[in-house]
Amino acid sequence: MSTTPGTPTTDWLRLDQQICFSLNAASRAFGGLYRVLLKDLGLTYPQYLVMLVLWEHGDLPVKKLGEHLRLDSGTLSPLLKRLEAAGLVRRERSARDERSVEVGLTEEGAALRERAVQVPLRIAAATGYEVEEIGRLRTQLDELTEALDAAAAAESAGRP
Template identity: 75%
Template sequence: MTATAPARAGDHLRLENQICFSLHAASRAFGGVYRVVLKDLGLTYPQYLVMLVLWEHGALPVKKIGEHLRLDSGTLSPLLKRLEATGLVRRERSADDERSVTVHLTDAGTALHEKALQIPRRISAATGLGLDEINDLRTRVDRLTAALTAADLDDGPPCG
């Protein structure tokens, strides 16, 4: 039976011990895999996320899409303009409120859904994880995200 070595002062500041860096590295690795997998669809990863929301919910105001993706309209608007330029979505101002723009899938955008059905399987295979492991990991990351979103760091002790 082996005892674990006691942590040395400062070990908690090593890069390899940072959960944020592990998540950052995983996100970058996912980005690389998605770049390859989405190439056939002609989509970037952020565009793919928009399409996922529209395939799931149908036409939505830009504000609602932003809420689903946790993106502000300044980030979302150029994305939607590019999707519109490729003929996958159509943006339409509300007759009731000119400030509100609703995004609709075009026929081409709807048809792309069928082609996208293979994406989750390819991503899952790339992870090397089983379905149960992926679901467990997603649940844990979602719980982490919720906790970090709710964290009130203004009341914590000062650093230094």
């Protein structure tokens, strides 16, 4: 936005002026498309994200998995239970630290990766963007996330 708050020509409380609404609308649109594309894999979008991390990194402690996904264990545990019930992951107490639970792929979970390869390709095609544009957008969103995390931390600490 080229104007600043307080500029009389802009009503900052209009819905169409809220970046958060635009991001939320885009997120919901992605969710709708992912729901359709993931149906054949038998996964929900949050379950797909768990699988992506495990396909990329292999076995991980629940805590580390949560860090990758920005999810707490209370949110992650039900996802993992459903994935385990579907035969895609296994959860085991760590031999090194009994307080820690390790999550890994089963053979079926590892094999699902081959079928999932088409999902990001179809998502990319649906955007109508070139690969470079998607990369730039993702970089901008990552930078935005960092800035907002820093701002939230500063606000929480009482220093805007």
